[in-house]
Amino acid sequence: MFLGPSLGLSAILFSLGVAGVLLRRNAIVLFMCIELMLNAVNLTFVALGQLYGANAYVMVFFVMTVAAAEAVVGLAIILGVFRHRQSVDLQNINLLQG
Amino acid sequence: MTHFIYYLFATVAVLSAALCIVQRNPVNAALWLVSTMFSLAAIYVLLDAHFIAAIQVLVYAGAVMVLFLFVIMLLNLGHARSDIRGPFSIAATVVITGLLGAELLALVRYTPARLAAEVSQAASLSDPSVVFAAGEVTRQEAAAHGVIGVVAAPMFQVYLIPFEIASLLLLAAIVGAVVLAKRKV
Amino acid sequence: MNISHLVWLAVALPVGGFLLNGALALRRPHAKGLVSLVGVGVLFGAFAASLAVFRELWRQPPHDPIIVRLWSWLPVDRLQVEVAFQVDQLSAVMLLVVTGVGSLIHLFSVGYMRQDPGYARYFAYLNLFVVFMLVLVLGSSFPVLFIGWEGVGLCSYLLIGFWFEEKANADAGKKAFLMNRVGDFGFLVAMFFIWRAFGSLDLVTVLSRATTTLQPGGAVVTAITLFLFLGCTGKSAQIPLYTWLPDAMAGPTPVSALIHAATMVTAGVYLVARTNVLFAMAPVSSSVVAGVGALTALYAATIGLRQYDIKKVLAYSTVSQLGYMFLAVGSGAFVSGVFHLVTHAFFKALLFLGSGSVIHALHHAYHATHSHEDPQDMRNMGGLRREMPVTFWLMVIATLAIAGIPPFAGFFSKDEILAGAFARGGAEPAYYVFFGMGLLAALLTAFYMARLLALTFLGPNRTGDAERAHLHEAPWIMTGPLLVLAALSAAGGVINLPAFVGGGAGLEHWLEPVFASGRALLHFEHPEGGVELTLIAGAVAIAVIGLVAGFRVTLGRPMLPARQAPADTGFALVLNRKYYVDELYDAVVVRPLAWLSRVLLWKGVDQGVIDGVAVNGTAWVSRMFGLVGSRLQTGQVGVYVVLFLAGALWILRAVIR
Numbered sequence: 001m002f003l004g005p006s007l008g009l010s011a012i013l014f015s016l017g018v019a020g021v022l023l024r025r026n027a028i029v030l031f032m033c034i035e036l037m038l039n040a041v042n043l044t045f046v047a048l049g050q051l052y053g054a055n056a057y058v059m060v061f062f063v064m065t066v067a068a069a070e071a072v073v074g075l076a077i078i079l080g081v082f083r084h085r086q087s088v089d090l091q092n093i094n095l096l097q098g
Numbered sequence: 099m100t101h102f103i104y105y106l107f108a109t110v111a112v113l114s115a116a117l118c119i120v121q122r123n124p125v126n127a128a129l130w131l132v133s134t135m136f137s138l139a140a141i142y143v144l145l146d147a148h149f150i151a152a153i154q155v156l157v158y159a160g161a162v163m164v165l166f167l168f169v170i171m172l173l174n175l176g177h178a179r180s181d182i183r184g185p186f187s188i189a190a191t192v193v194i195t196g197l198l199g200a201e202l203l204a205l206v207r208y209t210p211a212r213l214a215a216e217v218s219q220a221a222s223l224s225d226p227s228v229v230f231a232a233g234e235v236t237r238q239e240a241a242a243h244g245v246i247g248v249v250a251a252p253m254f255q256v257y258l259i260p261f262e263i264a265s266l267l268l269l270a271a272i273v274g275a276v277v278l279a280k281r282k283v
Numbered sequence: 284m285n286i287s288h289l290v291w292l293a294v295a296l297p298v299g300g301f302l303l304n305g306a307l308a309l310r311r312p313h314a315k316g317l318v319s320l321v322g323v324g325v326l327f328g329a330f331a332a333s334l335a336v337f338r339e340l341w342r343q344p345p346h347d348p349i350i351v352r353l354w355s356w357l358p359v360d361r362l363q364v365e366v367a368f369q370v371d372q373l374s375a376v377m378l379l380v381v382t383g384v385g386s387l388i389h390l391f392s393v394g395y396m397r398q399d400p401g402y403a404r405y406f407a408y409l410n411l412f413v414v415f416m417l418v419l420v421l422g423s424s425f426p427v428l429f430i431g432w433e434g435v436g437l438c439s440y441l442l443i444g445f446w447f448e449e450k451a452n453a454d455a456g457k458k459a460f461l462m463n464r465v466g467d468f469g470f471l472v473a474m475f476f477i478w479r480a481f482g483s484l485d486l487v488t489v490l491s492r493a494t495t496t497l498q499p500g501g502a503v504v505t506a507i508t509l510f511l512f513l514g515c516t517g518k519s520a521q522i523p524l525y526t527w528l529p530d531a532m533a534g535p536t537p538v539s540a541l542i543h544a545a546t547m548v549t550a551g552v553y554l555v556a557r558t559n560v561l562f563a564m565a566p567v568s569s570s571v572v573a574g575v576g577a578l579t580a581l582y583a584a585t586i587g588l589r590q591y592d593i594k595k596v597l598a599y600s601t602v603s604q605l606g607y608m609f610l611a612v613g614s615g616a617f618v619s620g621v622f623h624l625v626t627h628a629f630f631k632a633l634l635f636l637g638s639g640s641v642i643h644a645l646h647h648a649y650h651a652t653h654s655h656e657d658p659q660d661m662r663n664m665g666g667l668r669r670e671m672p673v674t675f676w677l678m679v680i681a682t683l684a685i686a687g688i689p690p691f692a693g694f695f696s697k698d699e700i701l702a703g704a705f706a707r708g709g710a711e712p713a714y715y716v717f718f719g720m721g722l723l724a725a726l727l728t729a730f731y732m733a734r735l736l737a738l739t740f741l742g743p744n745r746t747g748d749a750e751r752a753h754l755h756e757a758p759w760i761m762t763g764p765l766l767v768l769a770a771l772s773a774a775g776g777v778i779n780l781p782a783f784v785g786g787g788a789g790l791e792h793w794l795e796p797v798f799a800s801g802r803a804l805l806h807f808e809h810p811e812g813g814v815e816l817t818l819i820a821g822a823v824a825i826a827v828i829g830l831v832a833g834f835r836v837t838l839g840r841p842m843l844p845a846r847q848a849p850a851d852t853g854f855a856l857v858l859n860r861k862y863y864v865d866e867l868y869d870a871v872v873v874r875p876l877a878w879l880s881r882v883l884l885w886k887g888v889d890q891g892v893i894d895g896v897a898v899n900g901t902a903w904v905s906r907m908f909g910l911v912g913s914r915l916q917t918g919q920v921g922v923y924v925v926l927f928l929a930g931a932l933w934i935l936r937a938v939i940r
Contacts, residue, residue, distance in 0.1 A: 002104055002145060003213070004206050009108050009141075011202030013115055013134075015195050020119030021924055022191040025181040028170055029119075029127050030920075035162065036115055036131060039138055042154075046147050051210060053232030054252045057245055060150055061253070064157055065264045069271035071162050075169045076278035082173050089181065090920045097918030183921060194928050201935055 006047035013040035027078050027088040031071065038067045104144050111137035122180050124170045128163060135159040146237075149246040286339050287351040290368050293332035293378065294417045300325035300410035308403035315402050322406030323389045326413065330382035337375045345371060346796055348487055350423055357426070364484060369423035373797045376621065376790075377420035377553060384545045384628050385413050387764035391636050392537040394761035395643060405445060405535070412438035416546050420553060425474050425484045428554070432470065432518065435547045436463040442542060443534040452533040459527040466517015466524055473510035476503060490560050490800065499564040499804070508561050508568035511554060512575075519551030519605050521579045526865055528602055532594040536639030539594060544601050544635050545628035552605070552624050555612040559801030563615060570713055573613025573704065577717035577724075580606030582862075584727035588734070589851065589858035592659045593638045596735050600685070601631060603724060607700050610721055614714060615805040616703025617798045618791045622779045623696035625790075629775050630684040630693055633768035637678040640757035640765070641667060641739060648750035656747070661735065662845040666744035670754040673762055675740045677769040682736055684772040686729035687826045692775030697725065698822050699781065705818060710806070725822060726829045733833025738842065741834075745844040 013036060020033030042060050049056035082088055111134050118130035135158050142151035182188075214230060239248050253261060284292075303321050307314055348371035357364035368374075389409060396405055415438060419431025437460070444456025474484060480503055481489050481496055497504040515521065520528040520543075531543050542548070555562055555572065562569050580603045587599035604627050611620030644667075645658035656663050668675040684693035701721050708715035744751060756762065779790035843849075851859045860866075915926075 003210055004208050005104065005108065006141070006145065007208060008203055008206035009111065011199060011205060012112055014202060015199035016112070016115045016119055018198055018928060019191050019195040022187060022194065022921070022928070023119065023182050025183055025921070026124060028166065028173075029121075029124050029181070032124075032127055032131050032166060033119055035158075036118065036134065039135060039158070043138060043141065046142055046145055046150060049147065049233075050145070050237060051213065051230040051233040053230075053236040054248050055232075057147065057150065057249045058252055058257055060147075061153070061249065062260065062264060064153065065268065068157060068162055069267050071165060072271045072275045073278070075165060076275040079169065079172070079279050088173065091183075093920070094918030097916055187921065187925075190925055194925070194932060197932055198928075198935075201932070201939060204939070 001050065003047055003050070006043060010040045010044040010047070013037075013043070025090050027081070027090055027093075028075070030090065031074055031078070035067065035071065038063060100144060104141065107137045107140040107144075110134075111141070120182070125167065128166050128170060131166075132159050132163050135163070146240055147245045149244060149249070284335070286336055286349055286370055289332045289336045289339070290351050290370055290421065291353075293329045293336065293382065294368070294414060294421070296325040296328045296332070297410045297413040297417070301407050301414060304403050304407035304410055308401075308407050312400065312403045315397070318403045318406050319393045322410055323386070323393060325410060326382060326386040326389045329413065329417075330379075330386045333375070333378040333382045336370060337379060340370070340372060340375050344793075344796070347371075348374075348423070350487070361482060362478070362484070364424055364426045366427055367423040368418075368421035368427075369486060370421070371797060372794050373553075373556060373621070374420050376625065376794070378417065380549075380625055380628050381413065381416050381420065381546050384632050384768075385416075385541060387767055388537050388541045388545075388632060388636065391540075391639070391761050391764045392535075394758050395537055395639055396535060399535075401445065405442075408438055408441045408445070409538070409541070412442065412542060412547070416550070419550055423486055425477065425486065425489075428486070429467075429470060429474070432514070432550060433467065435542070435550065436460055436467070436518070439463070439531070439542050439547055442538040443531045445534055445538070449533075455527075455530040455533040459531050462524050462527040463517045466514045469510040469513025469517070473507050473514065476507045476510065480507070486557065490558065493560045493564065494800070494804070497561075497564060500566060504561055505565045505567050508558070508565045509571065511558060511561075512568060512572055515551030515554055515572075515609070516575065517551075518554075519548045519609070520602050521551070521575050521606060521609060522582065525579065525583070525602050526861075526868060529595050529598040529861070532592070532598050536594065536635055536642060539598070540632045540635035540639065543598065544631040548601065548605055549608070549624045549628070552608040552612060552620055555609070556617050556621055556798075559612070559617050559798050560804070562612070563801040563804040566711070569613050569615065570711065571613070573610050573707075573714065573717050576606040576609025576611075576613055577704075577720040578606070579603065580610065580724040581720045581727070582606075584724045584731065586858055586861050587731040588727060589855050591661055591845070591848075591859075592657075593641065593661050593664070593735065593739060594635075594659055596661075596731060597631070597634055597638060600634075600728065600731070603728060604631065604685070606724070607697065607721065610704055610717055611700040614700075614703045614707040614717070615802070616700060616706075617801060618779070618794050619696065619699035619703050621794060622790055623700055625778070626684070626692035626696040626772070626775050629768055630681045630691075630772040633677060633681040633765060633772055634685070636761070636765055636768065637674050637681065638739075640674045640761055641671065643757055643761070644671060644754050645746065645750075647755075648746060648753035651753045652747070652749045654747065654750065657845060660845040661738040662843065662848050663746055664739045664744075665742045665746070665842060666740070667754065668740040669744075670751075671740075671756045673756055674765065677762075677765045678736060678740065680769045680773055682732045682830075684775075685732055686830055687725060687822060688830075689823060690773075690776060692772050694823070694826075695776035695779060695781065698819055699779075701725075701822055702815060702818055705814075707805075722822070722825060726825045729826045729829025730833040730836075733830045734837045737834050737837035742838055742842055745842060747844070 017033045017037035017040060020036065021030055024030050024033065042063055045056045045060045045063070049060075078088055081093060085092060114130045114133040114137065118127045118134060121127040121130060135154060139151040139154040139159070142148070142154060210230075211225070214225065217230075236248050300321050304318055307318055307321075311317075348369040351368040351370060353366045353368070355363070356366045389406070392405065392409065396402055399405065412435060415431045415434025417431070419428055419435060422428035422431055440456045440460040443459050444453045447453040447456070477489055478484055481492060483489060493504075497507075517524040528543055528548070532539055534542075562572065583599045583603035583606065587596050587603065590596045590599060604623070608620045608623050608627070611617070611623060641664065642658050645663065648654075649656055649658055680691065684691040687694045687697040689695075701718060704714050704718040704721060708718055746754065777789075779788055781788060850856070857863070915922075917923075
């Protein structure tokens with residue numbers, strides 16, 4: 001049911017997420033766009049679960065778990081960076097340049 | 099009727115996502131993302147994955163996005179000026195996203211029968227219930243116990259070890275976050 | 284003990300001498316007694332072994348050379364080169380000459396070099412030289428021969444520049460070595476040709492198959508022989524590569540005697556004699572050899588007329604006599620060439636060692652009075668027959684031998700050469716010209732040798748009143764070898780007395796198997812009866828005229844010591860300056876090469892291309908790549924994300940059809 005449209009919706013959301021990652025300089029908003037991409041992928045898995053069975057749904061769970069863990073750690077890092085540089089603007093965080 | 103609701107929520111999701119990525123204020127962006135997640139949860143329901151819809155709301159919209167909002171408030175970002183990158187980035191974005199979108203949208207035309215045909219490499223459309231036997235079994239079970247019943251058995255039998263590792267991962271994430279966020283190490 | 288052991292011993296003894304003396308030179312340079320014992324002892328031992336080899340061959344003359352294999356050196360596909368010696372009649376003769384004359388000269392050196400601080404080093408080098416010379420004459424294949432060839436060149440360099448603290452001596456050593464290298468290039472090219480034509484570099488193989496593999500008179504054999512001869516002109520100091528030999532007189536006199544008179548310079552003659560079949564097949568090359576030999580004989584004799592350094596006169600005399608040997612082997616009179624090689628070794632060594640005694644005495648005298656006169660300049664000598672009578676009479680014997688007065692050795696050998704050239708003239712008229720040149724050179728030889736005797740031993744003494752008291756005869760350790768050499772110079776003719784005197788032509792018969800293949804291709808008759816006697820009478824008359832003229836002209840002119848003597852003018856100056864050939868070579872060859880090396884090769888290629896482009900250039904390119912690459916590391920997440928997504932997109936395209 002709704003296989004085609006779901007895949008298409010997922011594609012659009014993913015592309016929007018990519019666009020957001022490329023466009024924004026604010027680190028936190030960047031993270032949110034990444035979450036958006038993860039959601040799009042979740043949708044794909046759920047849509048295909050009707051055909052591929054339980055494995056797809058299990059995958060969804062794990063994706064969510066990892067996304068949560070990643071968001072936690074990532075935000076902690078952004079906090080640390082903010083304490084040093086007083087800004088979360090990614091343009092300025094370029095100490096690793098060579 | 100189902101179709102109408104489906105497309106309604108799909109549109110909401112897309113619009114929310116689009117607005118999310120162009121909002122100047124991070125709080126606004128976060129809220130629009132919450133809206134996207136809600137729409138997606140509704141779509142999950144329409145796809146007969148009720149349990150997953152519930153988890154989506156609880157975990158994603160409830161915990162993760164709240165965390166985002168906490169951090170945004172903590173950093174007191176407030177009235178930021180526009181932080182969209184310059185024209186060069188916009189050009190690159192358009193190109194890459196366009197290409198990506200075009201590639202992925204090619205998937206729209208798939209129906210279960212078509213996918214079944216491709217997977218089994220048959221000449222013409224095949225019966226999905228025959229090719230995707232696992233899916234058929236799952237659907238019947240889902241009809242009986244719901245998705246939660248479908249997921250439970252594999253999760254605690256076949257995927258037990260990944261499950262435990264996932265819990266370890268969460269532990270590591272928590273410890274890491276605590277360490278990283280401390281004022282004085 | 285069979286021949287293999289004897290031959291091995293003959294070579295191994297000097298090797299041991301070199302190693303031991305070398306070690307002594309490094310650790311205990313003052314152990315002169317031990318060095319003398321070892322240095323001279325190994326040579327006499329090698330001579331004894333050579334005599335034993337000769338005796339074995341005498342009892343059972345081999346038809347083909349006996350091969351003594353030592354080890355396999357270059358087994359590469361079709362090329363199989365072994366380090367092996369071949370023992371036949373010719374190599375036996377050379378063995379005796381090298382070790383025999385070598386032993387006498389080693390003995391002489393003990394006295395001559397007694398005061399020198401580099402005593403041990405000297406004997407080490409001298410022993411090493413003997414090793415290489417033996418390898419040269421015993422080598423059974425061209426590469427092994429070449430090892431000896433190069434090795435004697437090396438030792439020549441080491442010994443010429445023995446007193447290397449003086450720049451002139453070091454330069455002379457370098458000059459000798461470099462000129463030899465030009466000749467060696469010829470030898471190498473000849474080896475390449477031989478390999479290409481025969482598929483083997485083994486002497487026995489090549490020489491036995493020569494007539495069947497190559498076309499007589501053809502381009503290949505002519506090329507081979509001409510290039511071999513180029514090597515000979517370098518090693519044996521013929522035109523155009525002879526200028527190193529007079530300069531080589533910068534070395535100690537015994538070295539000049541051994542290397543630049545008796546042995547090393549005769550290597551070229553040996554080579555031509557060994558490959559006689561090839562030269563017999565190429566009449567063009569033979570003419571070149573004979574012509575160059577005759578021309579060199581005459582040319583060097585003219586230069587010797589006006590040299591004042593006693594050793595330089597003898598050096599040019601050597602070049603001239605070598606020309607005679609090449610005239611012989613070029614004319615096909617191979618035995619005569621080898622005969623002259625042997626007799627020349629006797630009387631030239633005697634001449635050099637005798638002059639060494641004289642120089643030794645003058646050196647002593649000048650040292651005692653702290654004078655800085657040149658002890659080698661003949662204008663500072665004179666009347667030494669009173670102070671050094673033994674040396675005088677021995678030098679007289681040598682002079683008579685070299686001039687070609689019967690019954691001394693030189694007469695028989697030189698006469699045979701002229702007869703050989705004359706005989707070939709019957710077939711190819713050009714050889715008459717060569718004969719004429721040889722005859723004229725004989726006249727001049729007698730003249731300048733008489734001049735040498737007169738200036739050195741006759742007339743008033745010009746050394747100086749204070750020095751005269753210190754002039755005395757050389758010690759017996761130096762005069763003893765001279766006596767032996769004089770005896771050989773006087774009586775050496777017996778080894779090949781020609782038929783008309785009643786002799787059995789011993790050497791000719793002995794060497795027959797070696798030259799059989801060559802002689803078979805040459806069709807000319809030895810002059811018989813009346814013609815031969817006329818030639819002999821003519822040669823003797825010329826020699827006598829030359830001697831008498833030399834004495835009268837030299838003694839008739841007023842003689843002054845070097846410092847007061849007037850400078851030469853006119854043609855005499857040209858002769859004294861050796862026709863300015865050295866200056867010519869310097870301008871035409873040396874300077875352009877030096878310029879080429881410095882400007883083109885060093886600054887241009889080495890510094891510019893290799894250092895600049897290859898070494899620094901690659902470093903620069905790497906650095907540029909690195910710099911460009913490092914621009915990618917902007918440190919900005921945005922850039923990284925773009926690149927990452929571009930890559931992911933690419934992979935996606937590949938996966939999705």
